[in-house]
Amino acid sequence: MAESFDSAESNLLCSENNSTCFDDVVVDDSGISPSWDHTNVNLDNVGSDSFLCFVAQSEEIVKVMVEKEKDHLPREDYLIRLRGGDLDLSVRREALDWIWKAHAYYGFGPLSLCLSVNYLDRFLSVFQFPRGVTWTVQLLAVACFSLAAKMEEVKVPQSVDLQVGEPKFVFQAKTIQRMELMILSSLGWKMRALTPCSFIDYFLAKISCEKYPDKSLIARSVQLILNIIKGIDFLEFRSSEIAAAVAISLKELPTQEVDKAITDFFIVDKVR
Incomplete structure (x- = not known):
């Protein structure tokens, strides 16, 4: 069973008044941020150094990687649940929409984008978000992107500065950090994922x-x-x-x- 939003209440809710620990979420009443076209990711502005890490691996290393890659995949029933409607496909789509936008804005390397998608899918496969709570989707996207950037990029802006493109919700650093910790825990701290x-x-x-x-x-x-x-x-x-x-x-x-x-x-x- 995927962990539910309610089952993580101790992490997400304040015990004294039952108000969310994410009360510092700021809502932009101007409306939902525009849809971004991410048909293609423009790698033209990515420096050549971004591809220095792509060096042919030895047979021995690849054997180990093949053995380990299953540990960095979503749950086996994830695709079935997405196709069957048990999981809201729009959550994934909306989160990826924002991640692509932020990645293009900062011109990060391709590996941070691959890791962001990996973290997102693995988390969604084990953690059930409530339907209709839109701010959680954006917070998840920001946290996945922030963690991936910390893993792969040399220079990473503050987490609050990653929220680009006139977002509907703006989160404080401590809120993003709580979400990051929830992702880390849910993924067993296996963040050097094989993609x-x-x-x-x-x-x-x-x-x-x-x-x-x-x-x-x-x-x-x-x-x-x-x-x-x-x-x-x-x-x-x-x-x-x-x-x-x-x-x-x-x-x-x-x-x-x-x-x-x-x-x-x-x-x-x-x-x-």
Whole structure:
């Protein structure tokens, strides 16, 4: 059973007067913030240093990563609950809408965006938010993005400054920190998550037979990964499988070479 909002009352509610500990939420009465187009994530303004971390991993490291990646996935029934309506899909959509906007505003690297999505899906798979309480969605998005930025970015603004784009709700730092702690606890403090971006360098190197994949190819692969993970269908697959599919789709190779790359992956995959 997913933890409910009510079951976390000790964390979210003040015991003395039963008022929320998030009473410092400020509501902008001007209306809901506009919908943001995140069809594509523009990586043009991302510095080349953002791709320095994409270095082909050794077979031994990848084997360990494949073994560990299942620990960084949402609950197995998450996709079924999203498709069946048990979970409100609009919550995920709204949260991602804001995360994409904030990521574009600050020009952070792609890994922080991948981590934000990972934290969001893992949290939503184990924690049930009440329907209709809109401020919780924005608070969750801010907290996921803040945690991801702290994990990946060198320079991170104060959490209150991450709330960009005329948000309907504005949260104080202590409120965001409470939400961050709730996410950390719910995810078992496993924040160095393995995402498709973690595997893309390995598969590009495998398929291209180059130790260091071309940065332009990495950028195209990351762009495709970011576009894929906005939807829910990708939740059917492991991060390594998504990375393998993306690498193969962007590299035009003879059929026999593609088959060899896939075979090599499944040899690694046997360690699961």
